[in-house]
Amino acid sequence: MDVRDHLRDALRNALGRAGVDPLPDEIALERPANLDHGDWSSNVALATAKSAGKNPRELGQALVDALSAELPAHVTGVEIAGPGFVNFRLADSWLHNVLVEVLEEGVDGYARSDLGSGAHLNVEFVSANPNKPLHAGHGRGACYGDSIARLKERCGFRVTRETYINDRGVQMTNYANSLAAAKVGGPIPEDGYQGAYIHEWAAEMPVDADPLEWGLERGKRSHAATLETLGIHHEIWFSERSLVASGAIDAAMDDLRTHEAVFEADGAVWLRSTDFGDDKDRVLVKSDGDLTYLTPDIAYHRDKFDRSDLLFNVWGADHHGYVARMKAAMQLLGHDPDELEIAITQMVDFVKDGEPMKMSGRSGNQIDLDDIIAEVGPDAARFTYLMQSVDSRQTFDLDEVAKKGMENPVFYVQYAHARICSILARAVEAGVERAPLEAVDVALLVDERELALLRSLEELPDIVRIACIDNAPHRVAAWAREQAAALHGFYHDCYVMGDGVSAGLTQARLALVAASQVGLQIALDLLGVSAPESM
RNA sequence: GCCCUCGUAGCUCAGCGGAUAGAGCAUCGGCCUCCGGAGCCGUGUGCGCAGGUUCGAGUCCUGCCGAGGGCGCCA
Known part of the structure; x- marks a missing residue:
């Protein structure tokens, strides 16, 4: 179970004990930007105070008291801060669990989700x-x-x-x-x-x-x-x-007629696109009998809908004016407007x-x-x-x-991956045998550099989900840069092998860099960028 | 005139309604006995303007200003 589930359950319990009824549908949890505000934070006291007829600070304090009486898993302390945030401090063990999760799920499994429920999406x-x-x-x-x-x-x-x-x-x-x-x-x-x-x-x-x-x-x-x-x-x-x-174009025209989506005027055939928010109705068949550009395109989208559940189009900025009429056309044919998504670059x-x-x-x-x-x-x-x-x-x-140097973000990220490969290869050369994950004492990872790497890895599933929902691959690119920075910082301060590094710590750090490698490979793959073993 | 997108540091850009707005480049200054110094650490300046919603706005809404794109019985 995700840490957040534990925290949500505990908060829900505490809200009940504080006399909040009904309980809120959603309990927001976020990772504060500032570590002084704890590892996880909830605004639930602020969000529910009004409807519960309470003062946010007092409600927050009541939650803190209830939570402190029985601390959720990993939690070492709960406190109220600012206008009424409930801040949780967690033991490093929650991050150690992240490491295990990343390695167990691997490149194929980590940061995967089922938002799409297997729906067939056509990306044009x-x-x-x-x-x-x-x-x-x-x-x-x-x-x-x-x-x-x-x-x-x-x-x-x-x-x-x-x-x-x-x-x-x-x-x-x-x-x-x-x-x-x-x-x-x-x-x-x-x-x-x-x-x-x-x-x-x-x-x-x-x-x-x-x-x-x-x-x-x-x-x-x-x-x-x-x-x-x-x-x-x-x-x-x-x-x-x-x-x-x-004959798909004729079929589309027939379909539009059946849906009473067209009319004739001035010797031309028009689409009633204003019915669904377009500025004006659009000509489909010109008075000289030729089709406009729009007509085959409607037939094309209709054809795609025959083959898929959802459509996603990527269009250039010069086509933005076209969005309303195509969406209108699909609605006139009986589709939900959300089934056709159009991104403009x-x-x-x-x-x-x-x-x-x-x-x-x-x-x-x-x-x-x-x-x-x-x-x-x-x-x-x-x-x-x-x-x-x-x-x-x-x-x-x-x-x-x-530029082929580190000032270039793509090389910075790729080099982080190559560096990990180099460390892992070096370990093999040095005759260090990787212990199975169960035998690795991940609790040895306590350096701030190590924890930062894990905090970043923990965010990847959220980032991927948000990037998917918002159609925003750049979120993944930003994450990759952060993970790479964390890796380079770790590399600088924490030796995986060498003088003064115990065999156990070497194993834990090898596991850590392997997890970072998993994260970087996922991110780079989502961007379609290679993850080189050396550069 | 109408529609879409954008306006955040000197430059290029991040920032899922949260607390003290972040990166890279550029500037200046530190750090190499060991895994790749192709690295790490530090240093200064900023949310176009005005209202509104909200406990809380860079983020949501309205107006204005500015930039780009689009407004055809062209494709």
Whole structure:
């Protein structure tokens, strides 16, 4: 049983004895930032005082008296502080239990939860046009989407990673025409694509190839290769053309009509999206009979719902205006709005040599994601994209991110892991045999550095859960930096082996670094960053 | 004009309604007889403005100011 459960039970008991009725549904417990305020703290006296008609300080004191009469497990003291906090002081044994728990559950089991209850979640991300290489901005959505998928998997969702290929429409025709023109050395059409990649790809293209079909595959291959360097795999590359071929668009239109979600006006067919909060109704079929961009996309989301319980989309900031209409469309089809979650990633600015980065020549009007990865490496790219909340605009400084030293957070964290591996390897070389966990006296870990490492490890399950609920992988990145800092501090002050370190303490510290390794591996895996054994 | 996101230290950013707001970089200064000094420790400055809700607000609400993005029978 978690320490918190013990504390909650005890608090509930104490509240009853203090005459609070009814008991509050939830009893908040938190780890105070300041250790002077104890190891765990509850605001329950503050929260319930009013409804119980009591003074918070007095209620708090009553709780402290009741709790002190019979201290919960691990607790060495209870006191009231500030406006009415009940603060618990715990023996180090509660942290020693954390160590045992981490090692017993391991990388696969620790910090896992069942928030998702096995629900099938479809995470759609990247979904870039196949007519040019991925650009640097795509990197953020790509790394974010993949990390979201990893978080959701760890929290009990069954996840499918999917990307949507816009393989029909005007821009595909323009792309094919550009390839065809470049192939014969002619001028690129007015509406065509100007980047150097068009000429590179055209040179690869067999003379008898259909520029559109060949170009589509070439573009997809380019995207897949770039994503591969980041360790990102989509199980499904969903073709927009396949929607047309399968009749899914007609089926979606029929479905919308059945739900009375559309009407005709001015020769066009409109979606009643204002029924569910959109600013205005949206055209689905133009007066010339063509579909708008929205229509196949609705059919696509409808198709995804046929295959999953929940949808998660990662869209760029330029698509935010699209959120309301898609959510409205899904509600018009009878879905709960919460079943479709849409995350918007804000823009990224790239800086190099202290200057805003210029558009690269290769792809015309964009900075290629490949170039960013080549410059800083996949691990640094992923960690950097994920270090910060996607809600805020990001400045990506290539000079900082490319640094191979400890001032670079990704190396700082990875080095912590490598350092642990080095210690464990050193122990093997020195002929130190690891004792089974039951035989390790974890109570020997009393140094503040050792306890700090354990306090941080104890937080990981909460961090993962919060990161999952808030769709915030950056919380995991922040945790990894803290754990790494705790490890480096421990390493500096506490020798695992050497003069004056008893055999028993060596065993306990080996267990401790092994637990830290478990935590770091979990965090780095959630971020999609490698955990190197040496650097 | 409307919608979305953001505004925290000189810079880049954390901060699940809690107590004295934290990291990295940059500045200045300490620490190597042993597991990797690619490290550790110390040092200064800050929540855009004004109201509100709350026992308690950087966090929630409203307004204003500022930045970016979006407002098409384009995709």
